[in-house]
Amino acid sequence: MTNSPLDEGARACALERYLAGDATAPKRGTFPFAPAALLLTARYGRSIPSLRTAAGAGEDVRVVGIYRAMRLAFDAYAHEMHRDKREAEETLAVQVAAAFDLVLGWLRESGFSIDFDFTYSDEQQDTDEHLRLLAGVLALSLWEVGHPPAREHIRGLLPDLLGGPDGWRYVRASVGLAEDVHAAMDWRPGRGALGSLSNALLRGGRLIEDAYVGAPQPAPTWATAAREKAAAEKAAKTVVESGPSLLVLASTDHLPGLAKAGEGKPGGSVGATPRAAGAPIAGRRLRLVRVPDLAAARATLVAEFPDDVAIVDAILGPLAGRAYVALPPTLLLGPPGTGKSRFARRLGEELGLAVTVYGCAGVSDSSFIGTSRQWSTGRACVPLQAIRRAEAASVLVVLDELSRAGTRADNGKLVDGVLALTERETARAYQDPYLECPVDLSAVSYLATANSRAGLDPALLSRFRVLEMGPRTLASLPALTRAVLADIRAERGLNDAWLPGPDPEEEAVLAAHWRDGSVRTLRQLVEGIVAARDALATRM
Incomplete structure (x- = not known):
């Protein structure tokens, strides 16, 4: 077992699920350390974690040591509780508190920030991500027995959770806990602090609903954001259901991390893990851009490019009768200064495609097709990045000045990658090196520009349809x-x-x-x- 992949069982114990109301908090009187016991079982089953094999299996020995100590503490509790349950529970509370304090210390030493915005290596991120999960679950358990640092840790998480993309999900817990008259008191074993989380969620929901009754004041920011998000999701779903769509990325469950499929941050920063990078589009059918009014698009383009009427017709003609926009690979040839790049960009805009301009001049590697996640600079292929930004399966990639790309093959060649991705069958199940799984890029359109045929690979010239643009008149x-x-x-x-x-x-x-x-x-x-x-x- 390795430290990186957090399986669904471990993620199901995360503190955030309790605060959002996705998991039912333990009721008063139940075993206070149930969340920690569930996490331990989900991680190692009934076996005792071994420090001897931890390094060889790629696990962080600190994390394994904590789990080993927890397993021994739970086994000792099970043995002693028959003689004196209260004494056994108090002993277990001290041991769990010591583990919690250790985990918090390690997180502080690694530069962990509460906004979860990791910027260091994948290995360090995987470790700290699991330490964060472990700290939250231990705090959840210690909350019940009145450990003040656990309370402060949970309260410290709430403001940043509220400010995140899914912050509205934690509003009920925040409001309900703020209104809890017992919250300021020191918690003691048996008082049921953790069990009160369910009541806090209900209390917070009622307070929010009551605030709206007969209140003409503007809605709070979180409520507006929640409604806007729901409306956007409904609109996106309607668009997909009512028109052509494509499943680009089936799943990222095989990758390490906590991000859930479809719950990333579309269009924004997603952190440094492949799972987080693919989460916003994983498991979702993405829209294929419908063919617009071709007569209107032609009129606009001809008015802007009167010298290129034949090229406009050659590109738009084959789209007639198609369900969605898909252009064959096309190369625009013309002397410098003829506006080839602008023509390509405006063509994509008029067709409703999100446009990504990739400057090929001087590119001396194959990073266009993606780089492995074993490197700190790993990233998905350029077309997949464009799809993620647009949240659409059909996008336009403009390969600007393709003839000026490097020809050395030390780190791969750009042209070889372009040839692979413009082959429809290859693109349909392209194995992205960053996500390490197949993705469907068959709906991506490519337009390349070059000043002349000189220096262009013959295979590329045979793959692309060549259209020549003359000097402007x-x-x-x-x-x-x-x-x-x-x-x-x-x-x-x-x-x-x-x-x-x-x-x-x-x-x-x-x-x-x-x-x-x-x-x-x-x-x-x-x-x-x-x-x-x-x-x-x-x-x-």
């Missing part, structure tokens, strides 16, 4: 000028009133000096006009 000047000005406004935080479009005289200047058809050159000319406006404005 004067027909594109008005649309490109509007786009460049929009970018400058966004960078400066201005609106149309403060940075209007060019007047006729400025348009004539641009037409006269824009000769090479490069968007970069046009950007320089527009910036020159804006700078001239600023200079003239200071003289007035």
